[in-house]
Amino acid sequence: MDHSPDDSALMLRYRDGDVAAFETLYRRHNDALYRYLLRLCQHRDAAEDVFQEAWGKIVKARGSYRPTAKFSTFLYRVAHNCFIDYVRRNKRHSMTVDVEPDSQADPGDLPETETERSLARRRLEAALHTLPDEQRDAFLLREEAGLNLDQIASITGCNRETAKSRLRYAVNKLRAAIDEPVRTS
Amino acid sequence: MTDARDKSVSETYREIANEQAPAHLDKAVLDAAAKAARPRYSRLRSWTRPAAWAATIMLSVALVLELSQTPVTQAPGIEALAPEMDADLLQRAEDMARVREGQNEQPAQPVPQPKERVASPDASFAISTKSSLHSDVAPCDARATAEPESWLACIVELEDAGLTDLAREQRALLAETFPDFNPR
Numbered sequence: 505m506d507h508s509p510d511d512s513a514l515m516l517r518y519r520d521g522d523v524a525a526f527e528t529l530y531r532r533h534n535d536a537l538y539r540y541l542l543r544l545c546q547h548r549d550a551a552e553d554v555f556q557e558a559w560g561k562i563v564k565a566r567g568s569y570r571p572t573a574k575f576s577t578f579l580y581r582v583a584h585n586c587f588i589d590y591v592r593r594n595k596r597h598s599m600t601v602d603v604e605p606d607s608q609a610d611p612g613d614l615p616e617t618e619t620e621r622s623l624a625r626r627r628l629e630a631a632l633h634t635l636p637d638e639q640r641d642a643f644l645l646r647e648e649a650g651l652n653l654d655q656i657a658s659i660t661g662c663n664r665e666t667a668k669s670r671l672r673y674a675v676n677k678l679r680a681a682i683d684e685p686v687r688t689s
Numbered sequence: 690m691t692d693a694r695d696k697s698v699s700e701t702y703r704e705i706a707n708e709q710a711p712a713h714l715d716k717a718v719l720d721a722a723a724k725a726a727r728p729r730y731s732r733l734r735s736w737t738r739p740a741a742w743a744a745t746i747m748l749s750v751a752l753v754l755e756l757s758q759t760p761v762t763q764a765p766g767i768e769a770l771a772p773e774m775d776a777d778l779l780q781r782a783e784d785m786a787r788v789r790e791g792q793n794e795q796p797a798q799p800v801p802q803p804k805e806r807v808a809s810p811d812a813s814f815a816i817s818t819k820s821s822l823h824s825d826v827a828p829c830d831a832r833a834t835a836e837p838e839s840w841l842a843c844i845v846e847l848e849d850a851g852l853t854d855l856a857r858e859q860r861a862l863l864a865e866t867f868p869d870f871n872p873r
Contacts, residue, residue: 518726526722530715538710552714559718563725625705628698647702675695682701 511575519566526566530559533576537583540648543632544587544641554590558583580649581659584641591637624682631681639674642667782829782847786858829859837863837870844872 509517509525511532517525537558542551561582569578632640638660645656657667829843840863847856863872 518722521726521728523723523726526726527719530718530722534710534715534718535708538714539706539708542708543706552711555710555714556717560721563718563722566725621704624701628701629705632702647699647706675698678698678702679695682698 512571515566515569515575516571519569526563529575533579536648537579540580540644541583541587543644544637545590546633550590550594554583554586558586561586574655576649577651577655577659580645580651584645584659627681627684628678631678635674635677639670639677642670643674643678646671782852782855785829786855786862834863834866837867837872840867841870841872 509528511529514525514529518529538551538555541554541558542548545551545554558579562579565582632643635643641660642656645651645659649655651659653664653667653671656671657664660667660670662670829840829847832839833843834840840859844856844859844863847853847859860872863870
């Protein structure tokens with residue numbers, strides 16, 4: 505039986521001055537949030553800036569925090585809004601994709617020792633970069649934050665059906681990329 | 690797939706999603722969180738404001754008490770200066786009498802003219818001021834001694850004020866100066 509306090513309880517303890525509670529809360533979410541922002545921003549420096557800004561807002565909002573919703577929904581809503589602000593500040597966001605050099609490599613150029621699984625991972629990574637922001641956002645919120653369609657819709661400011669549609673399109677595109685047959689020269 | 694979640698896609702994503710937040714970001718966020726959670730005022734500063742209020746109230750009460758217990762004092766008025774004026778007037782009158790007596794010892798010299806005696810504006814001012822304060826003491830300044838009637842009136846005022854010696858001397862001077870005048 506898990507006796508660890510839930511996220512909202514930790515946030516309330518931090519509101520009352522318990523810094524250790526915040527550290528526990530941070531350690532639960534820091535890596536997932538970082539990955540979410542890293543793939544959403546597609547640029548490491550930008551992801552780090554947005555990551556820090558989002559946590560800064562969480563810290564600042566501790567005094568007014570009310571556990572009316574799941575903490576992860578609150579956290580990812582803040583992060584999502586910080587990302588939107590970042591995009592508005594940097595109009596050239598979509599032109600400065602910072603991806604791993606070999607992640608978009610042509611599968612046909614891969615060495616023969618590359619396994620099919622490794623190839624699938626590379627294709628998925630490349631396909632993620634090509635997704636529209638809204639679809640990628642929905643997919644990452646599902647995978648990294650574990651949110652359901654209602655929560656995704658709430659965070660991204662759309663209705664449930666739109667969120668569902670975006671997620672379906674994203675998954676279909678990614679699956680198609682993974683299943684794409686290896687081109688032979 | 691009821692919720693558009695494809696298991697194979699999810700599994701493949703989990704294989705690539707293994708990045709961790711950099712240590713410098715962890716440190717920056719946790720430091721900021723710890724700093725924000727610190728009380729805004731230290732223990733010393735928490736006492737500063739109440740102490741300042743207490744000091745202000747104590748000073749105000751002390752000031753009010755001090756003002757309420759101090760007797761009301763007025764600036765010395767013109768009445769307080771009157772004795773000094775009397776002394777001054779008497780001194781001037783005696784000086785004038787002494788001068789007249791000295792003149793009497795030298796009968797060849799002419800009687801001092803009122804014009805010369807006007808040369809002392811300070812004395813005239815002092816005497817006239819005294820006259821306004823004590824109407825019962827008449828001055829015998831140059832203007833008063835210019836005519837025997839006015840001089841006599843001045844002498845009468847001196848007598849009324851109890852300055853009999855001075856009045857007597859003034860009468861003698863009047864008789865010498867205006868021998869034709871009968872003071873009765």
